[in-house]
Amino acid sequence: MTLELDRIDLKMLRLLQNNGRLSNAELAQMVDVSAATCHRRTQRLFEEGYIQSVRAMVEPQKVDRGALVMVGVVLDRSTPESFGAFEKAVAKLNFVLDCNLVAGDFDYFLKIRVRDMADFNRIHGTQLIALPGVRQTRTFFVMKEVVDNAPLNF
Numbered sequence: 001m002t003l004e005l006d007r008i009d010l011k012m013l014r015l016l017q018n019n020g021r022l023s024n025a026e027l028a029q030m031v032d033v034s035a036a037t038c039h040r041r042t043q044r045l046f047e048e049g050y051i052q053s054v055r056a057m058v059e060p061q062k063v064d065r066g067a068l069v070m071v072g073v074v075l076d077r078s079t080p081e082s083f084g085a086f087e088k089a090v091a092k093l094n095f096v097l098d099c100n101l102v103a104g105d106f107d108y109f110l111k112i113r114v115r116d117m118a119d120f121n122r123i124h125g126t127q128l129i130a131l132p133g134v135r136q137t138r139t140f141f142v143m144k145e146v147v148d149n150a151p152l153n154f
């Protein structure tokens with residue numbers, strides 16, 4: 001059974017995606033329900049999969065991962081087997097933040113955080129081009145992050 005969202009649930013989701021550190025009491029006050037009701041609703045939102053997880057957003061520069069790189073990947077074959085092998089392998093790489101199957105000139109786009117260009121060059125030469133089925137990669141170094149991880153608009 002899927003939860004039907006009402007205006008309170010939607011408001012809770014908006015508030016939590018903007019500040020996941022809100023306490024239950026603060027959230028309850030902001031949506032004008034009791035703390036117990038708020039807790040039950042929040043638990044339901046987790047159980048129904050509306051909230052996947054809560055985590056801290058770490059400043060990349062502070063942990064020596066200031067370079068953001070987008071990589072377009074073209075595989076040598078477009079088969080379910082080659083896609084599956086690539087996806088299984090890329091999921092094991094801890095420097096890959098996102099991997100998306102896309103339509104167009106590339107098969108996948110990877111979002112990668114590294115220390116600097118030399119760090120990326122090392123990773124590219126030893127791990128990225130060694131992924132199963134990779135025929136070609138095209139690298140884009142991000143010069144400025146204009147919008148990153150913006151909240152969903154609903």
